[in-house]
Amino acid sequence: MLHQLVTSKTRLRLIVKFFLCEEETYLRRIVREFNDSANAIRVELKRLSEMELITGRPVQNRRYYQVNKNHYMYEDMNRLIRNYVQWDQMVELLEETEWQYVYMASEEQPPHGLEYIVEVGESSLDVGKQILLGESMKVTFVTADTICQMGQTLIMVHSLALEKQGARPLPS
Known part of the structure; x- marks a missing residue:
């Protein structure tokens, strides 16, 4: 919406x-x-x-x-946007994963036109996994090398490094 x-x-x-x-x-x-x-x-x-x-x-x-x-x-905007991108569900998923960066990839097709791309380590068991949050928000787990090869526009929305520097932790 x-x-x-x-x-x-x-x-x-x-x-x-x-x-x-x-x-x-x-x-x-x-x-x-x-x-x-x-x-x-x-x-x-x-x-x-x-x-x-x-x-x-x-x-x-x-x-x-x-x-x-x-x-x-x-x-109000914060709630609306986080609801739109299903952030609460994403936070829960990230708690179970060793990740470095979270990106959003912009797709041309609705329903949301957005997809999460999560950068994980080379040895992660999650590499290559795709999950559906709710009915329409796709989450894909990839390595840094894969990100470099992707032809999509990726928007960094959260970083483990930022979190460690004292930035606000993953909000729910």
Whole structure:
């Protein structure tokens, strides 16, 4: 349903990224990650900033963006987005897995147009496994080498390294 309300694919990707991954990021990093044009991303960052859903702060020649937790709609949006991407079920699944990074791959086909890609170690028993969360959210477990070979746009939404650095743990 969220993909029907937010019709811009770039804006939807940005919203999901900012609400799931609380790490600050900047335009060029997003351009590389989304494999999208700088102008398209800049336009959507401006729109989200104008709505005050994200905040930006200048650091040298860059502007760093992150979700605005003080926005009056933050809690409601957070619940909506996490429900849309079935985050609670994903958290439960990750608790049973040794993982490094969680990505979302954008697909062209509904129902959600999203799929989780979980990076696991070479020796993991989960390598190659695919699971269906709910009725439609696919989760695929792959190695770092496989990620390098994938032709899809992967959006990093959580990192074990970030969690260890004191970032907010996987929220439910």
